[in-house]
Amino acid sequence: MPVIDEIEARLRAAFAPDQLEVVNESHRHAGHAGDDGTGETHFAVRIRAAPFAGMSRIARHRAVLAALVDIPGRVHALALDIG
Template sequence: MSIENELIARLTITFSPTRLEVVNESHKHAGHSGDDGSGASHFAVLIRADALAAMGRVARHRAVHKALGDLNTRVHAIALDIG
């Protein structure tokens, strides 16, 4: 399974989002620090879920990172837009 599909699956299973967008932005960082040449090093995630809406900003970020588990160490950068 691709990193992008793993991100989608873990967030969907954990939060049942009403909106989820995962964009691979690795091409924007080619040759920069953190680019491992895999084409799967930088992602942007937009997620909207009822389970996250009641949390504060820091709690939302912690919950998403917990759901992502080992992906936090396998991906160089994950930009989050959480609501």
């Protein structure tokens, strides 16, 4: 399964978001540090979900990273916009 699909599936399962956008930005970093040639190294996630209400910014980030478990270790960059 492509990494982008795995990220989206895990976040949908964990948070049932009202809004979810996962963007593969790897093409913008071709040849830079962290580019392994797979085209699956740099991602941006924008997610809005009710479970984040009342959570601090750090708690929201930790919750997303927990849902993604091993994915951050398989990508070089993961930009998060969580609300």
